[in-house]
Amino acid sequence: MDAIDEIVAEFLVESHENLDQLDRDLLALEQNPGSRELLASVFRTIHTIKGTSGFLAFHKLEKLTHVGENLLSRLRDGRIELNDDRATSLLKMVDAVRGLLAAIEATGAEGDADHSELIATLSALLEDGAAPAAAPAPAAEQPAEQAEPAADAEVTAQAEPVAAAEAADAGSTDAEQSDVEQVDAEQADAEQTDAEHDDHAAAEHADDEAGEQADPAVAGTPAAQATAAEGGGSTSSVATATKAKTPAAPAAVPAQGAPPIGEVLVTAGAATKDAVTVARMEQGLGDNRPLGSILVDHGAVTPAAVEHALEAQSGHRSVVDSSVRVDVELLDSLMRLVGELVLARNQLVSRLDDAKDASKDSSLARSAQRLSLVTSELQEQVMKTRMQxxxxxxxxxxxxxxxxxxxxxxxxxxxxxxxxxxxxxxxxxxxxxxxxxxxxxxxxxxxxxxxxxxxxxxxxxxxxxxxxxxxxxxxxxxxxxxxxxxDPQRIAAKALERGLISQAQLATMTSREIMHMIFLPGFSxxxxxxxxxxxxxxxxxxxxxxxxxxxxxxxxxxxxxxxxxxxxxxLTLAIIPALTIGCAQRRYAVPQVSVLELVRLNGEHARGGIELISGAPVYRLRDMLLPLVRLDEQLGLVPMGAADADGVVADESRGGFIVVLHAEQQRFGLVVDDVLDTQEIVVKPLGRHLKGIPVYAGATILGDGSVVLILDAATLARRSNVLNNSAGLAAADTADEAEVLDPVLVVEVAGDRRAAIPLEMVTRLEEIPSASIEHVGGREVVQYRGHIMPLVRLSTLLGAYGSEGGGEGVQLVVYTRGERSVGFVVERILDIASERIGTRSDIDDHALVGSVVIGDKVVELLDVESAVLAADPNFYTVAASADTAYEEALA
Amino acid sequence: MSQLSTFVVGKYLFGVDVSLVQEVVRLQSITPVPLAAPAIAGLINLRGEVLTAIDLRVRMGMTRSTSERDPVNVVIRVDDEPVSLLVDEIGGVLEVSQVPFEQTPSTVDERVREMLLGAYTLPDRLLLALNAHRVHALAEDARAA
Structure with missing residues (x-):
């Protein structure tokens, strides 16, 4: 019973795939009604389903596909043309087949759907074409290459199917030889699937004409297969098994470009070239045994070696062998495990980071880095397996x-x-x-x-x-x-009519906003x-x-x-980059896709910079008003609007950050206490008690093992009504229009820390051997174009931690002004990206002007001026003079 | 259910069918979930799995624990979803097939009564049998309310 279930399951999977192909083929056929290739493909698919359904006793399916097959066979033979009606009916048949398959999948039985009408239609379409002659000559109408086999098959099928099997064995003289031949025949089968299918079809067709005889081809008996194989005798590899009597066809020369067996044996070192040549000559003299058998007889090779070689030879059909069907559940569980691995990796890395000052165990750090790399790669590859x-x-x-x-x-x-x-x-x-x-x-x-x-x-x-x-x-x-x-006018009119907006609201709306009203519930x-x-x-x-x-x-x-x-x-839902933020002593994660930029509130820019418009906090960001949402208020951690009783922000002195988010094409700022870092997080679903709280998109586990909630930007915006805020809208519109491209060079500083350098500040990119770096008074310099160029390591400058300078070469970003140059040492040059102006933020940090979002990562924007000064304090003051202190020192 | 896994919450001894209990762990770190029902203590990390923890004290209408000690998580599996119940102390597993069983008296607060299957009258004290499904579901009701 189980075995049958398994066969049915396989049948279903295969048939579903075939049906998709069928849909495509039929549609292509409509465009190109004469294509025999497409017709043959469609016919084959239906034929396969029909055959298997008969075998599995799905009679409805068999009956339906049988009629379809008849129609298709006539189409293929060119006796009737594919017109609109026929195409529609055939597509309907595909649907009906799909329905039956779905029923079989769900219940194990075909269900009680009635297809008699469709069958009648299909039959009618069959009849109203050219008059179905009682005994047409199919062979004549077949394409030339099929004509012969079809006739052949007809004869064999009608006469004595078993004879074919006997014929297959006829050439065998001993058991060993028969073995080898068997392998050949199988291999030929596999390689010639297509050809064989056609021959099956041909054989069966002939059979049909002979008047509803038994169906040897579909029954799949060895005899029938052999018949079909013989039918397809025009291909040489099949000849090994059945037509080995023809001396001209040397044993085992597969049709599809695989090397001859002799060659394989020689390459593998199993036989000498001479032995093969001798054997080949014997074949030429009338020995009709396969080359392998002759060689075995001669004692030139062992039977095992021949078998091995045959396998190697068949390795050529790698298209079939190189892909494996994998259960989706297995992939899902693999993905889960990789998620766990990423978590464990994050944990390890964060522990190491904590310990890095106290105990610098460099070998441990190296292993960790390696683990980190492998994990990332593994994650990527596993993700790929799930990609479609x-x-x-x-x-x-x-x-x-x-x-x-x-x-x-x-x-x-x-x-x-x-x-x-x-x-x-x-x-x-x-x-x-x-x-x-x-x-x-x-x-x-x-x-x-x-x-x-x-x-x-x-x-x-x-x-x-x-x-x-x-x-x-x-x-x-x-x-x-x-x-x-x-038409925005029509949309506006409709929205008014439906009472979705008021006239006053409409007056303030931009055309873009009007357009977006089609997404409102209840709008059509x-x-x-x-x-x-x-x-x-x-x-x-x-x-x-x-x-x-x-x-x-x-x-x-x-x-x-x-x-x-x-x-x-x-791209994926399971692992996403996210920004970790702090609010009221708790950490939360915000998916990086929603984050536009970060703004630090400190010093005079502290929360005093937040202004209120009738109680609604806003922030002036580059002369545009950004509506603000306070996370602590939204999460109910402090009472709503407690701070603004008198139109004054009470906790002015408190620092913090504004995380500028976008949701539904609008920008708003989320006021938080702290911005921690960006990392890949594994999204874990929340239990059912918390599913109903839309502010949370899920939870994740951070490197230290603590659970952190993931915030949903769109919900936060919706809750706080930011989306209806015209200030936010205006800002968003302006931002879109003001999108100016400002190219930056993205470099890796150390580890995965990245920095961006405005491209206008980059004169050249160089790679120098690390041995050429010299030291002058504690500074690193290099001789460059006749001058001495001071170097500055960005990793040191930015306080990044990582292994650096381990390689042979050093990557330099050279900035030249007048006669003087400075080289920034970076780990790797990554990319040139176009920064959206609007994504710059104002983090006041040493040697950084702020951060930008490139791709989905926050990248620090290098303050080139201060970086240059770090390398050469006099760079700007004595830019004109060529004789620098370094040159003097070196001399 | 003849075997109950028992635990102490406040002055009471509760029991839940031992087959529902997945494990008992003492975890210090609970991430509170703002906006959730009061009975939701927060989220815990159980070997890489994020579980919701229900504070049984709050659920049973008692005050939140002020104990310095880490709460004990009794992880039970209800409707194939693991959920953690925060309790004060874990007791042993008791065989109750021989212990007289009584319905919960109607005088007990209805909200609490709903969560109880009844009481086993042990010689020295009462063992309140929890209806795990109701405890689970109640947390949901509370959020909706």
């Missing part, structure tokens, strides 16, 4: 678009860019429905009916483009249509709700879902030209 191309979701779209376009009377061409873009499967799962909804929406609401398009002077066929690409550690998905676009611009979109799931659900996984949705549109929906989605 976005195509696995997109592949369903052509069908969705086709059906929908037919229903709505639209002409739509679907284009897809970046199918191979990979996402974590948990993320893919989560975006499936929102994506489908957006696609449906674009076809239904976006692209106009052909006559409207024609009237507007557009091509009648609308184009729907799906784009996917990676950027800055996130995946961007775009759904672009060239339809009517979204279609006058009539079609059965396509507007059924339950709306844009608000799309938005909620995408935000639920830490992504965001944006929309832009030009009236008459189309709309673009842009989804920004994290």
């Amino acid at each position: 191309p976005v195509d696995s979701v997109w592949s369903k779209m052509p069908r969705v678009v086709r059906d929908l376009a037919k229903t709505c009377g639209r002409l739509v061409r679907l284009e897809m860019d970046g199918r191979e873009t990979e996402l974590d499967r948990s993320v893919l799962e989560a975006i499936k429905d929102p994506l489908t909804h957006l696609v449906r929406n674009a076809v239904d609401h976006g692209i106009e009916p052909p006559e409207v398009r024609k009237a507007a002077g557009k091509p009648v066929e609308g184009v729907l483009r799906l784009r996917a690409y990676h950027e800055a550690g996130q995946v961007h998905l775009e759904i672009i249509d060239d339809g009517a676009g979204i 611009t279609m006058a009539a709700v079609t059965n396509v979109s507007g059924r339950g799931v709306g844009m608000d659900v799309v938005k909620t879902r995408i935000e639920g996984i830490g992504g965001s949705v944006d929309v832009s549109s030009k009236i008459g030209q189309g709309s673009t929906f842009r989804l920004t989605i994290p």
Whole structure:
């Protein structure tokens, strides 16, 4: 029973995959109705399902696929053409098959769905083509290469299937030889799967014509396989087993480019070249045994060596062997374990950091660093195993678009860019429905009916483009249509009508904000709700879902030209970079994707810098008002608004930080007591008692073993009403417009600490041998272009800790002004990034001007001036003079 | 349930079906969760797993413990989700199949009564049998309230 279950399970997995392929093939076929290759592929899939379902006694499935197969076989033979009706019916059949498979998966039985109508339709479509002649000559209509085998198979199948098996054995003279041949035959089978399938099909086809005989090919008896193999006798490797009598076909020369067996044996050192040559000559003289057997007979090689060589030879079909089917659950548990490993690594590293001054155990530190590297790599690789191309979701779209376009009377061409873009499967799962909804929406609401398009002077066929690409550690998905676009006026009118906003509110809204109202619950611009979109799931659900996984949705549109929906989605959900902050003696984590910048409040910039507008705290950040949210208030740790009774911030003298966050395209500042660090955290779900508190996105365990709550930026913003704050909105809008690119050089200082140097301050990048560094009065210098250039190690300057200078070469970033140069020693040159101006923050630290967010990491922005002065205190004062103190000292 | 794992909370001796108890640990570090129900003591790290800890004193309408000692976590598995109950002291496992069992008297505060299956009248004191599912669920109700 178990064995059967297992077979059924395998059948289901395989069939599901085949059906996806089938959908694609059928759609491709519509574009290219004459393609025999596609027809053959479709036929094969259906045939396989039919065969297996018959074997497993799924009679409904068998009956359904049988009719479909008949139709397909006629299509393939060119006796009928693929028209719209036939394509639709075939797609319906695929759906029905899918339904049956789902039922089998759920209940183990086929269920009681009735497909007689579909079967009747399919049969009717079969008949109304060319008159089905009683005995057409299939061989004649087959492609040339198939004609022969088909005829062959017909004869064999009708006459005596068993004879074929006998034929296969006929060449054997002793048991050993038969063994070797068996291997050959198997190998040939595997390599020729495709060819064999065709031959199966051909054999069966012939069989059909002969009038519903027994089905030897499907029954899968060795005899039938041998028959098929013989049918496919045009390929040489099969000949080893069955047609070995032909001396011209030397034993074991596989068709698909694998080296001959003799060569393999010689390469492996199992046989000498001479022995092989002799054996080959014998073959040429009429010995019809395989080369391996001859060699064994001669005592030139051992039978084991031959077998080994055959295996090695078959190693060529590595496409099949190099991938393994793995249970998703196993991957999930692997991911969990890696998560634990990351935690343990973090713990170890934090312990070491604590101990680094007290006891510098360098070998321990080195091991830890190595462990750290390996862990990161492992994490990356395991993540990769969970990655799937976005195509696995997109592949369903052509069908969705086709059906929908037919229903709505639209002409739509679907284009897809970046199918191979990979996402974590948990993320893919989560975006499936929102994506489908957006696609449906674009076809239904976006692209106009052909006559409207024609009237507007557009091509009648609308184009729907799906784009996917990676950027800055996130995946961007775009759904672009060239339809009517979204009219802000209409949206505004609708929102007023629905009472979602008031006239007064509308007056203050930007067009962007109006556009975003389509994501409000209860909003639908279609006058009539079609059965396509507007059924339950709306844009608000799309938005909620995408935000639920830490992504965001944006929309832009030009009236008459189309709309673009842009989804920004994290690569994975399980391990994310996060900023750890302190508030009221507790630590919390904020996902780095939400963090724009950090602003320190100290000295005169302390909380006195926070101003109040009728009780709502704001901060002037680069002359823009940033609405603030106090974390301690939001978490109920201090009473709300306690500080601002008189319009004065009571705890003015207290320091702190503003973490500038963005949520739903708006910026706001989260006031916290402390900013600790950035690290990769493993997101752990909260128990059910806490699931209902939306402020928390989960929890994580930090390096010291303590549990820390992860805050959800969007919820914090929503709770405190920041999102309706027009100051925040204005700021966000301005920030978007003011996005100026300011390139910086990103370097690794030590460990994973990074620094950014404005590119305008970089004259050259150099690599010098570490031996060339000389010391002058406690300073490191190097001879560079005829001058002596002082060096400054950024790791020392920034107080970073890590191993450095261990390598042969030293990476230098050279800054030259006039005659004088200074070299900054860095661990590694990483990248040139374009910093968003708006992401600079003002951390007053030694040799740092602040920090910027590049990609998903906070990178310190180097204060080049003070770094230069650290290397050469006189750099700016005597820049003109060439004879420096160093040169004197060196002389 | 003939075997109860027992623990002391305030003046009372409670028991919970021994098969529900996963383990008993003494942990010092509890991360409080602002905005959660008062009975939620916070989150604990149990060998890399984040568990919710319910303060049984608060749950049972008593005052929060002022003890200097680290609370004892009785980790029970309810509906396949582990949750920790903070108790004052852990007792032993008692065989109760021979002990007379009484329904909880109706005079007991309803909120507390809901969480009790009844009482075993031990010779020297009462052993209150906890309804683990209710303790678990109540924490949820309290949050919703």
